Amino acid sequence: MxxxxxxxxxxxxxxxxxxxxxxxxxxxxxxxxxxxxxxxxxxxxxxxxxxxxxxxxxxxxxxxRMLSVLAHVEVFDARGGMPNWREQAEAARRNPQVQAAAPFVETQGMLVNDDEMKPAVIRGVLPEAEAQVSDVAKQIKQGSFAALKPGSSNIVLGSALAKSLGLGVGDRLTLLTAAPAAPGQGGSVAGMLPRPRAFTVAGIFEAGHQQFDSGLAFVSLADGEALIGLAAPSGLRLRLADLYQAPEVARQLKQSMGGDLYLRDWSQVNAIxxxxxxxxxxxxxxxxxxxxxxxxxxxxxxxxxxxxxxxxxxxxxxxxxxxxxxxxxxxxxxxxxxxxxxxxxxxxxxxxxxxxxxxxxxxxxxxxxxxxxxxxxxxxxxxxxxxxxxxxxxxxxxxxxxxxxxxxxxxxxxxxxxxxxxxxxx
Structure with missing residues (x-):
């Protein structure tokens, strides 16, 4: 049957x-x-x-593609600078999920070449440490990421940003950042003056994400600190073993790391x-x-x-x-x-x-x-x-x-x- x-x-x-x-x-x-x-x-x-x-x-x-440039977790010191970043990095690495930590500073600037002017996020990094928390060093299409040495006044641009400014490796540009106006100097209503500084294009990277390729530039950590008037990094960028554990790891690090710290994970950076x-x-x-x-x-x-x-x-x-x-x-x-x-x-x-x-x-x-x-x-x-x-x-x-x-x-x-x-x- x-x-x-x-x-x-x-x-x-x-x-x-x-x-x-x-x-x-x-x-x-x-x-x-x-x-x-x-x-x-x-x-x-x-x-x-x-x-x-x-x-x-x-x-x-x-x-x-975003996380090839973004850190899984960013740690900021409420004082504005983190002079003890090495000790804080060591404390962060005690968490088994944290694979690497790198110091950084970040500010907004205006890049100028001839008649072209483009806004960008300027990030100061240590090239050897940054290579452990992001893939930017692997995304270099021209030049070298390692050329970002202290005091070199070298800069690495996103591919779309370099193209829009008409720049290539070895070209010079002017970076304008905001600086407090001294008494009697006038300045804007907010009391700020644009401060120019010349940089040489040492490399061009392509992350494959238009937001970063058209609006991000890297300088050395020392040059970045000088741009914003700090004597120490703004904070740390961390790479985790499991990026989806970032919110939980951030909560753990908040409790385990000493000091008045503010932490944010990659999902908060692009929450919208x-x-x-x-x-x-x-x-x-x-x-x-x-x-x-x-x-x-x-x-x-x-x-x-x-x-x-x-x-x-x-x-x-x-x-x-x-x-x-x-x-x-x-x-x-x-x-x-x-x-x-x-x-x-x-x-x-x-x-x-x-x-x-x-x-x-x-x-x-x-x-x-x-x-x-x-x-x-x-x-x-x-x-x-x-x-x-x-x-x-x-x-x-x-x-x-x-x-x-x-x-x-x-x-x-x-x-x-x-x-x-x-x-x-x-």
Whole structure:
């Protein structure tokens, strides 16, 4: 005896109704509507998997590029400077999650070359220590990051920043920073004067993130301290073994490191961006789930027509002793199987596309001569994809659930069929 024959009769009849026959044009039409429902669910599921995978990939790619420049945790001294940074770095490294620590200073400045003027964040670092907490040294396209020696007046620029200023390695530029105006010097309303200082471009880096490539510059730690009038670094930049533990590690370091310190992790530095991405992902899930819902509720019309077509058979089953609950089960099995089939096809298609976006998208771009991502707008020029099986499970579960809900009314209507009325004109 086959496995199918071991199933309850409701399942057997439901399976038979799912495989609609071709005995009449009416049955063919019902079968066609069922296929449309399957196709709609499949396309909705596949689209949702692909879109969420691309959004996951986009978030991961941008995060990785941001963290190639950002520190996992930054430690600041409330006094403005950290003269005992070596002792504080040693205290931070006692935490097993902290792999490296590097001192830094940071300020805002204006870079000037001829008639071009661009704002930038100026970060003073020790090149050998900075290489342990960020990947900037590996991202140097021209020149050398090691050229940032104390008192050298060398500067390393982001690639987009150097291009916008028309600068290359070896060129000179002027850096303007704000300095307090001395008594009698006038200055701005805030009592500040621009202080110029000449620097030589010693290197150009490219992080692959427009925010940093167009607005970040590095100088030596000593030159950075001189720019803002400090005799010590502003704080420490830390690299962790697990970047996702950064909030917890920051809380631990706050308690274990002495002094009046302020700590922030990488998720706080770009909190608005991460919140926006999560919000967009949730809204996209809701919007595309509605597409699945529309396709799933096509099952309602399919099952209603099936119920009307099978009234005589339902009446015979009732006279043979089938309960209204059993009749409901038959049509719920039919509708749920259609939804399950559409979900399985959609999951297979969506997973296949999500895993091959890096091949499919370039092919489409070459075929139609278009480019979907402008690097200056989206930070990256290629569409990334990261398939999360948790997303696939949620999408599949929602699709099957919607298909099941769509079966409730038609099944209830079938259970209410009265045998005498249904067989009166047969």
């Amino acid at each position: 086959s496995l199918i024959h071991k199933l309850p009769y409701e399942w057997i009849i439901g399976l038979r109704y799912t495989r609609a026959g071709k005995r009449s044009s009416r049955n063919s039409f019902i079968s066609f509507i069922s296929l449309i429902s399957v196709a709609g669910i499949s396309l909705g599921v596949a689209a949702l998997i692909v879109v969420l995978s691309v959004m996951n990939g986009f978030q991961t790619e941008v995060t990785n 961006w991460f919140a926006a991405v999560q919000s967009q992902k949730r809204m996209m899930f809701v919007i595309l789930a509605m597409i699945i819902a529309v396709a799933a509720f096509n099952l309602v019309s399919t099952l209603v027509m099936t119920v009307r077509d099978k009234q005589a058979e339902v009446a015979i089953l009732r006279t043979l002793g089938a309960s209204p609950r059993s009749i409901m089960k038959i049509f719920m099995v039919q509708g749920t199987l259609v939804g399950l089939l559409g979900t399985l096809i959609g999951v297979s298609l969506g997973v296949a596309v999500a895993l091959n976006v890096h091949v499919i998208v370039p092919f489409i771009e070459r075929l139609f001569g278009v480019h979907f991502l402008d690097k200056d707008i989206y930070f990256i020029s290629e569409i990334p994809s990261q398939l999360l099986w948790s997303d696939v499970g949620q999408i599949g579960g929602v699709a099957v659930l919607l298909a099941f809900v769509a079966t409730l009314y038609p099944s209830w209507a079938a259970a209410r069929v009265q045998p005498a009325d249904a067989l009166r004109y047969e």
